[in-house]
Amino acid sequence: MASTGKKDNMLWGGRFTGGLDPLMEQYNESLSFDNVLHKQDILGSIAFARANTKAGRLTQAEFEKIEAGLLQVEQEWENGTFKSIPGADEDIHTANERRLGEIIGKDIAGKLHTGRSRNEQIATDMRLWLRDELDKLEDYLVSFLKVVARRAEMEVDYVMPGYTHLQRAQPIRWSHWMLSYGFAFANDLERLREIRKRVNRSPLGCGALAGNPFGIDREMMSKELGFDQLLWNSMGAVADRDFVLETLQWGSFLMQHISRWAEDLIIYSSAEFGFVRLADAYSTGSSLMPQKKNPDSLELLRGKSGRAFGHMAGFMMTLKGLPSTYNKDLQESVEPMLDHVKTVGDSIQIAEGVLSTLDTQPEKMKAALDPFMLATDVADYLVRKGVPFRETHHISGRVVALSEKTGTPMNELTYEQMKGVDERFDEDIKETFDYEKSVEMRSAKGGTSKACVLEQVKVLNGMIA
Template sequence: MSEHLQKKAKTVSLWGGRFTGKVDPLMEKFNASISFDKRMAQADVVGSQAYAKALCRSGIITEHERDALVNGLQQVGEEWKNGTFEISPRDEDIHTANERRLTEIIGSDIGGKLHTGRSRNDQVATDIRIWLRDEARILLNILKELIKCFVDRATKEIDVLMPGYTHLQRAQPIRWSHWLLSYAFYFKADYERLEQLISRCNQLPLGSGALAGNPFTVDREFIAQELGFEGVVPNSLYGVGDRDFIAEFLFWSSLTMCHLSRWAEDLIIYSTAEFNFVVLADAYSTGSSLMPQKKNSDSLELIRGKSGRVFGDMTGFLMTLKGLPSTYNKDLQEDKEPLFDAYDTLHGVLQIATGVLATLTIKKENMLKALSPDMLATDLAEYLVRKGVPFRETHNIAGRAVRLAEERGCGMNELKLEDFQNLHHLFTEDVYDIFKYEKSVENRNAIGGTSRKTVEGQITLLENWLA
């Protein structure tokens, strides 16, 4: 290619024919997206290769031209992979950059045919779907590793008992494994939502043109098959204007971060000296610049903090979407930065969470010591239920027993038999059998409960799902 053609390829905009005046340099910078959308380089390359093949099938270009385009694009992709691609100051986005470089490699006579019937509107919609579909599958793998870590710990530590909480008040005894598995099921639901999201995202918009469709009868189903899409977006206006899949991913990211944040908050509390149930590994903790004794759970605090960042990505983008007229508007360029930020945050956080959980040390003796007889007040009420007394009545009786123990400054298990019999005549000596934490836990034996059998059932369910 001549030096003149190379220079021309580097300076002409894709849309420049309509304009005679120069664009304000500040506007060029304001308009550009190459600094962040370059991460879609490979998606843009493969999308363009598939489109070149479709143009050939439609008779718009020859097989020789198709091969030149496909091979030239392959070289562009390799340059991105090995870090030798040089971005030009006039490359306003990844599409401009790739087509400019393609034309430098194979010449404008052939390179200029690639965009026939195609708009950057359907091109970017395709690229971003390819990128999100492929990257979201990576998140699925990382998320599954986190879930597996929960299941592995639950299996190994099934005999550890701890207080269960409501309103952050000690409520009833549960298994530590039961608490672990509760989050495993949160993340399993997140995994399944992301799978469903990928399927909805994996629909081809290419062939929609700028908004009205493609005039060259390109075989869109062929393009979809080439690119691994599950189907074709059936309406061209919808094809170029839809970003619901990004909004949905941002919601998914926010909800998943919400679950991660709640899990982190539990562990932050459990790691305090007041609870002292768990100890974070040094690898996921930091110290204080002033207080030598401090060991801060910064990994967990950052997980909790970054949830707000991801929520902001979602709400900001929804505000961008809500006022747009139909089809493509430049505002949609604002879809990528929140998408990439949320993705990068989840990609890191899920791996940190797995590391924290895998290296966590539990203090089962402290968990056991935190159990107290008053946590068995419900068991006391259920004792009378089994003897035919209505629960509403037994609830009141158990509450009076709790109050009596508090007044006497003793545990409920230290009340005398006559104290219980003064509350109800059906109390007998076997009432003291209820003050056994293991028995209380084992009584919760319906599906989903905290007994050993039901917890093992949860583990089996998750293991089968993971397999």
């Protein structure tokens, strides 16, 4: 059986006479997390071996042995029977090549890496993995957005207070609130689709930094692995981690939107508001207070946004001072990428679960409406009579002051009281104090009238497609 000693398995040990310090060995290894890339590493190796066969570096028989051996290694990973060797398997590349040598012999396995560097190998693995994960994230986000659009259409008749500065401002439709975030998430979807294009570019065949000396067919490998195009500079290709950083930035955008969405729902689900009720499946209780139903799903969405932001900020700091081409600092790109993608993917699915099971309380929304929210409508009433808006704003403000001073809701002030504020009020001012009429007046595109909201649903569905 082939030796499995540490030194025998090093891919770089020829000029070294001593071993690594034990702590340095642990500090340096990455197999504990980059083993996730086993499938991508093997696919890249098969494509590279095939191209080396075309270039005359391998015989067809050697290629077939390498391919069969690599497929066996992948099967072991999938079955959970792959046995790594602590201290010998530094990373996923070392582990796979070591096991390949055990299966087909080191003489042939040793030819696999001809002209290839781990610099291009890890960059290829990461891009392949991230491409597939971005496709999953797109599916999650599209599914969530479909729930937003469906509920917005179904619940378009629910009128609620709209808030600025967490104070009641103007009446809006509940659907209008949902769609305000729906379009933010749709923008995130658009960004995601753009990022995927830049992720799906091949660095394979670029060597350590200077390129491949054996005339390897990079286009052939790129096509086999499903890349859209090549990275055209070998130095940039092996060093580039912008695709990771851009993904972390994208995820931070999305998590910022999810966090704010969750914050609104935390408020709306509180006893003080009661606009919505969370399903038990997305709530927890208190170990002390039996009456509590806590919105832990929403609070975790809000909390995990900070984790996502940390990935992005931390990795940006890692990159900022690096000299050209590959540096070992770039090993720090893998864990943030893995954790970020999982955090974001889980968060989108939790958000969809919350929204799809959310129990809306339209009567509570209606009860929270307040006549003061129609103060702008009072000003608009006078505008329609030809009064300049700046003047009508002050007049409406005096109506608000009168309401507060007398303790009379604005909609219950008498015609005489209104006339006392300004002679231009007529008896039809009473018609202004109608919440449904108020939302229907906001009929310009993007407004909260029913027709506008339903148009927004249509536009959102178009963005999802």
